[in-house]
Structures are given as structure tokens and as C-alpha cells.
Amino acid sequence: MDTRLLLVSHASTAAQRAGRFPADDPLDARGLAEAHAARTRLATADDAAAFVSPAICARDTAVALGLAASVDAGLADMNYGTWQGRRLADLAAEAPQDLAAWTRDPDAAPHGGESFSQLVKRVGEWLDALDGAKDRAPTHARDVIAVTHAPVLRAAIVYALGASPVVFPRIEIVPLSMIELRRSPRGWTWWLASH
Numbered sequence: 747m748d749t750r751l752l753l754v755s756h757a758s759t760a761a762q763r764a765g766r767f768p769a770d771d772p773l774d775a776r777g778l779a780e781a782h783a784a785r786t787r788l789a790t791a792d793d794a795a796a797f798v799s800p801a802i803c804a805r806d807t808a809v810a811l812g813l814a815a816s817v818d819a820g821l822a823d824m825n826y827g828t829w830q831g832r833r834l835a836d837l838a839a840e841a842p843q844d845l846a847a848w849t850r851d852p853d854a855a856p857h858g859g860e861s862f863s864q865l866v867k868r869v870g871e872w873l874d875a876l877d878g879a880k881d882r883a884p885t886h887a888r889d890v891i892a893v894t895h896a897p898v899l900r901a902a903i904v905y906a907l908g909a910s911p912v913v914f915p916r917i918e919i920v921p922l923s924m925i926e927l928r929r930s931p932r933g934w935t936w937w938l939a940s941h
Contacts (some may be wrong), residue, residue: 748928748929748930749928750927751810751876751928751929752788752924753891753894753898753902753921753925753926754788754807754811754891754892754893754894754922755895755896755920755921755924756773756777756799756806756807756894756921757777757778757781757784757803757806757807757891757921757922758773758812758921758922759772759773760776760777761805761831762870762921764833766831766832766833767829767831767834768801768803768826768830768831769803769830769831770801770803770841773806773810777803777806777807779809781807781811781818781922782810784810784811785810785812788811792833794889794890795816795888795889796815797815797816797817798813798815798816798817798821798892798893798896799818799821799822799893799894799898800818800819800843801822801823801895802890804821804894804895807922808893815891815892815893818872818892820872820875821894821918822895822898823894823895823898824859824897824898825860826857826859827855827857827860828858829859831893840910844856850915852866852914853911857885861911865897865901866904866905866914868901869902869905873906873929875932876890876929895935896919896920896923897919899919900914900915900917900919902927903925903936905934906935906936908933925937
């Protein structure tokens with residue numbers, strides 16, 4: 747049995763537009779309007795399992811998309827450590843070497859948070875656990891939708907392709923992006939989302 751997973755990045759937040767690392771920010775009116783507008787693009791099976799990151803912005807997005815999603819800690823945003831809530835421009839001025847190392851070395855986490863490599867590993871474990879759960883589902887293909895964060899979508903792509911985490915910063919994911927992954931006997935594959 748195959749698993750079809752649609753991953754959706756949450757709608758934009760005021761923090762994103764201000765160039766700040768997230769600090770569990772809710773969606774503002776603009777983000778909510780974007781999420782409501784995206785609802786028409788979301789086409790999933792009626793019996794699709796829905797999951798959401800614990801973050802407020804992801805939960806707000808799931809509600810705006812009309813999903814009754816279960817919170818799953820495995821979909822949590824990247825841990826930004828002491829950089830949480832800080833402006834990128836301020837960090838570039840205060841700690842340019844640390845910021846440069848973090849963006850260039852997938853194993854670097856100088857801010858006390860999570861490295862890109864650690865995130866890819868965590869997301870890969872979540873994907874593999876999701877695949878294991880399919881054995882308890884009916885024999886038809888299982889549809890799953892998950893509302894989460896851009897770094898989680900990037901990590902899922904890297905994991906599905908078996909790529910090096912060094913490519914992580916080369917994958918652009920904008921708010922409300924949708925990617926599709928499918929699990930078959932040959933493993934996870936990345937599909938162009940047709941939503």
C-alpha cells in the first residue's frame with residue numbers, strides 16, 4: 747500500500763515579513779486571509795489523515811484550511827535556540843561568523859538550536875514512522891496531509907531524495923507551499939504537487 751503525503755507550509759506571519767526567526771507567532775489578519783484563499787487549492791481525499799505542527803501559526807493555518815488536524819510534535823519547526831524571535835539583520839551585525847557557519851555548514855548549530863542535518867534526521871524519522879503506521883490502515887492508498895513549516899518541507903525533500911543536507915539552503919519554500927511525497931516499495935519520492 748502506498749502513502750501519499752501532502753506537506754503544506756503555514757501561511758505568512760508578521761515575524762516572517764519582519765525578517766525575524768519565529769517565536770511561536772500566530773497568524774495575523776494578512777496570514778489568515780492568505781490561508782483562507784488557499785483553501786480552494788487544497789484537494790485531498792475525504793478520509794485523509796491530517797496532522798499539524800504544535801506551533802500556533804501552523805494550527806491557525808490548518809483551521810483556516812478547514813482541516814481537523816491532530817497536533818504532532820514531529821512536525822515542529824526547526825529549533826532556533828537563542829535566535830528565536832531575533833531579527834536576522836541584527837544577528838548578521840552581531841554574530842556574522844556564527845550566522846555564516848550556520849547557513850553554510852549543515853552540521854553547525856552555533857546558536858544552541860538545531861542544525862540542518864539534525865532537522866533532516868528528525869523529519870526522516872517522522873516520515874518513516876508515518877510509513878510504519880500505514881500497515882494498520884486499510885489496503886487502499888493512504889492520504890495524509892500535514893501543515894508545518896518551510897524548514898520541515900525542505901528537510902522532507904532532502905530526506906526523500908537521499909540528498910546531502912548541504913543542499914538545504916538551496917531549496918526555497920514560501921508560505922502556503924505544497925509538496926507531495928509518496929511512499930511506495932521503492933521508498934519516498936518527491937512529486938510535483940498538483941494542487
